[in-house]
Amino acid sequence: MKLFRSVILGTALLASCSALAADKFKMAWSHYTGWEPWAYAEESGILKKWADKYGIEIELTLVNDYVESINLYTAGQFDACTMTNMDALTIPASGGIDSTALIIGDYSAGNDGIVMRNAKTVADLKGKDVLLVELSVSHYLLARALEMHGMSERDIRVVNTSDADIASAFVAQKDVAVVTWNPPLQQVRQVKNANLLFDSAKIPAEILDLTLVKTAADERFKKALTGAWYETMAVMSGGGKAQKEAISAMARSAGSTDAEFNAQLQTTQMFYQPADAVAVATNSKLAETMDSVRQFSFAKGLFGVGAKTVDHVGISFADGKVLGNSKNVKLRFDASYMEMARDGKL
Numbered sequence: 001m002k003l004f005r006s007v008i009l010g011t012a013l014l015a016s017c018s019a020l021a022a023d024k025f026k027m028a029w030s031h032y033t034g035w036e037p038w039a040y041a042e043e044s045g046i047l048k049k050w051a052d053k054y055g056i057e058i059e060l061t062l063v064n065d066y067v068e069s070i071n072l073y074t075a076g077q078f079d080a081c082t083m084t085n086m087d088a089l090t091i092p093a094s095g096g097i098d099s100t101a102l103i104i105g106d107y108s109a110g111n112d113g114i115v116m117r118n119a120k121t122v123a124d125l126k127g128k129d130v131l132l133v134e135l136s137v138s139h140y141l142l143a144r145a146l147e148m149h150g151m152s153e154r155d156i157r158v159v160n161t162s163d164a165d166i167a168s169a170f171v172a173q174k175d176v177a178v179v180t181w182n183p184p185l186q187q188v189r190q191v192k193n194a195n196l197l198f199d200s201a202k203i204p205a206e207i208l209d210l211t212l213v214k215t216a217a218d219e220r221f222k223k224a225l226t227g228a229w230y231e232t233m234a235v236m237s238g239g240g241k242a243q244k245e246a247i248s249a250m251a252r253s254a255g256s257t258d259a260e261f262n263a264q265l266q267t268t269q270m271f272y273q274p275a276d277a278v279a280v281a282t283n284s285k286l287a288e289t290m291d292s293v294r295q296f297s298f299a300k301g302l303f304g305v306g307a308k309t310v311d312h313v314g315i316s317f318a319d320g321k322v323l324g325n326s327k328n329v330k331l332r333f334d335a336s337y338m339e340m341a342r343d344g345k346l
Helices: 002-022 033-043 046-053 066-074 085-093 137-148 166-172 184-189 219-237 240-254 258-266 274-281 285-299 336-342
Strands: 024-029 057-062 080-084 099-108 112-117 129-132 157-160 176-181 194-199 208-214 268-270 314-316 329-333
Touching: 024 033, 024 066, 033 046, 033 057, 033 099, 033 208, 033 219, 033 240, 033 258, 033 268, 046 057, 046 219, 057 219, 066 080, 066 085, 080 085, 085 099, 085 137, 085 208, 085 285, 085 329, 099 219, 099 274, 099 336, 112 137, 112 184, 129 137, 129 166, 137 176, 137 194, 137 285, 166 176, 166 184, 176 184, 184 194, 184 258, 208 219, 219 240, 219 268, 219 336, 240 258, 258 268, 274 336, 285 314
Parallel strands: 024 057, 024 080, 099 329, 129 157, 129 176, 314 329
Antiparallel strands: 080 208, 099 208, 099 268, 112 176, 112 194
C-alpha cells in the first residue's frame, strides 16, 4: 500500500513539474531605447500581471550583447527576443527557426547613425576604418548611406566590433568612424569633434524594432507579452507622475539620465497605440522594405551557404502575401495580436 501510494504521489509530482515547465516561458532582450520598456514592464509588475492573467510564468533576461541574445534565441534558449526586422530574417529565419513578429514596437528615426570626428559628409568616410556590428542593421544602414552617396563598401574598411565595446573603441581610436544605435550612438556623438554624418531618419520605416516569438509558442505567452507591452505603452504616453516614473526607470536601465533618454525617444518613432503598429504591419510598404532588406542580406551571404537565390527564405505578411519561398516561410508578420490589443480583446 505504501509502495502504491508512493508511486501515485511520484506520478502526481512528475505531472505537476511537467505542467510547471510547460507554463514557463523565457524572453531575452538587449539595451536599446525602443526595448527599455520591457525592463519597466518587469520592474513595475505589469509583465507579471499579464502572465498571471494567462496562468503562466515569464522570465525576462537582459543579454548585454545584442547579437548574442539573438543567437541564444536561435539556439532554443529563449521563446522570444527583441531584434530588428533585418536581424530577424538573417539569423533565426535563415537558421531555420520559424518566428513571428509579434509586436512592431517602433522604427528608428535617428536612433541609428554614422559618426566620425572632423568629418562633414558620408564622402569623408572614404579610406577610413568603420567600426560596426558586422552584418547587423548597422551594416545595412552603412550600405544604404554609401549607396545614396554614390559609394560602396570598396571605398571603406569594415571592422567588426561588439555593440558593448563600440563606444569605448571610438574614444580610443581617433581616426575611425562608427555605425551604431542608441544609447552608444548618443555616447559617441558627445566625443569632442564628433559629427553625425548619416542617420536612420533618412531611411524612415526601414529599420523596424520587433518583439519576435517562436511561431509555435503557446498562445497564452503571445497574448501576455502583447498585453504587457501595450499597458506599458499606455503608461509611457499617458502623462503625469506615472509617465515620469516610467521614463526615469527606463533611463536608469539604459544607463542614462532622464533628459538623455527623452532625447533618444525623440529619434524613435514609438507606436504607443496598437492601431499605429497594425497600420505598419498591414501596409504594403512593409513588403517593399523587406524586399530591400532581403536583397541586401542575400548579397552579403547572410542566408547561408545553402542559399542559391534571394528567394531561399520565405517571409509572409498580414495580407497573405509571401516574399520568397512559400514552402520555407520562416519569418511571419502577423498583425492579429496587435489587433487584439487595439480592439481590447486580450
